[in-house]
Amino acid sequence: xxxxxxxxxxxxxxxxxxxxxxxxxxxxxxxxxxxxxxxxxxxxxxxxxxxxxxxxxxxxxxxxxxxxxxxxxxxxxxxxxxxxxxxxxxxxxxxxxxxxxxxxxxxxxxxxxxxxxxxxxxxxxxxxxxxxxxxxxxxxxxxxxxxxxxxxxxxxxxxxxxxxxxxxxxxxxxxxxxxxxxxxxxxxxxxxxxxxxxxxxxxxxxxxxxxxxxxxxxxxxxxxxxxxxxxxxxxxxxxxxxxxxxxxxxxxxxxxxxxxxxxxxxxxxxxxxxxxxxxxxxxxxxxxxxxxxxxxxxxxxxxxxxxxxxxxxxxxxxxxxxxxxxxxxx
Numbered sequence: 001x002x003x004x005x006x007x008x009x010x011x012x013x014x015x016x017x018x019x020x021x022x023x024x025x026x027x028x029x030x031x032x033x034x035x036x037x038x039x040x041x042x043x044x045x046x047x048x049x050x051x052x053x054x055x056x057x058x059x060x061x062x063x064x065x066x067x068x069x070x071x072x073x074x075x076x077x078x079x080x081x082x083x084x085x086x087x088x089x090x091x092x093x094x095x096x097x098x099x100x101x102x103x104x105x106x107x108x109x110x111x112x113x114x115x116x117x118x119x120x121x122x123x124x125x126x127x128x129x130x131x132x133x134x135x136x137x138x139x140x141x142x143x144x145x146x147x148x149x150x151x152x153x154x155x156x157x158x159x160x161x162x163x164x165x166x167x168x169x170x171x172x173x174x175x176x177x178x179x180x181x182x183x184x185x186x187x188x189x190x191x192x193x194x195x196x197x198x199x200x201x202x203x204x205x206x207x208x209x210x211x212x213x214x215x216x217x218x219x220x221x222x223x224x225x226x227x228x229x230x231x232x233x234x235x236x237x238x239x240x241x242x243x244x245x246x247x248x249x250x251x252x253x254x255x256x257x258x259x260x261x262x263x264x265x266x267x268x269x270x271x272x273x274x275x276x277x278x279x280x281x282x283x284x285x286x287x288x289x290x291x292x293x294x295x296x297x298x299x300x301x302x303x304x305x306x307x308x309x310x311x312x313x314x315x316x317x318x319x320x321x322x323x324x325x326x327x328x329x330x
Contacts, residue, residue: 019091022066168235172198
């Protein structure tokens, strides 16, 4: 989906001059082009641009002050993204519209960006291989799993599902939980080790109509418009570009189909990033909701689940339920 700012609204002289001045430097222009492809941290940009952290931080500060980019602190990290609204967003996108995407410098930057994303994915894959057998135990770091599962069932309801897709199925627990509701169910995951565990537990549960396969959350290789319920359970915080995963999930929804996203609310537990391959420390209500709306969905429910009692864990689990608009429009 094109994320550029719509329309040709005018901007003030002062804002335009400030934006052009901020963007009028080679590295800062390269940064704008990179952020047009998704959120990045200072560390990511230092690797891609092969420049020092203080230098990159200085460029980001100038772009941020001019309103061309936005910054989003997450624990010890800060993510940067291209502005999408206001005068700064219009200036940034107008500048990028003038760039030749085939320019040798920009092509090389995109190649380095891709290498950084591959390195992130490989680190996550190593983690999943090591943790596959103990995956469900690790999920106990948040609210009790039985409470999470009960909330999933409550949000989904008991109405039969024609086709269910579980993105990032892991050990297949959500398929085991919701599979009995579905006439057909498919789970997708990048980890072969996880899929081996999932196949074993689904076979043991007698869910012969449920299958799992290797796949990427960004490129699912499943039928478009083919699923009336899609689940993204505890997946987004591992991804470099969660908004892109939401768009890909939305692509698979049948008219009127539902997307359920389950993930952590914002937190500051750096250990999860350092030891458990988390890329993002949770998501605010409006952040995931905005991604769903941008993907053409209507958000119909958001609810939080926190631990209870003296042994309560500090992580809150949030549930976002969105619906494909096409049936409603018809």
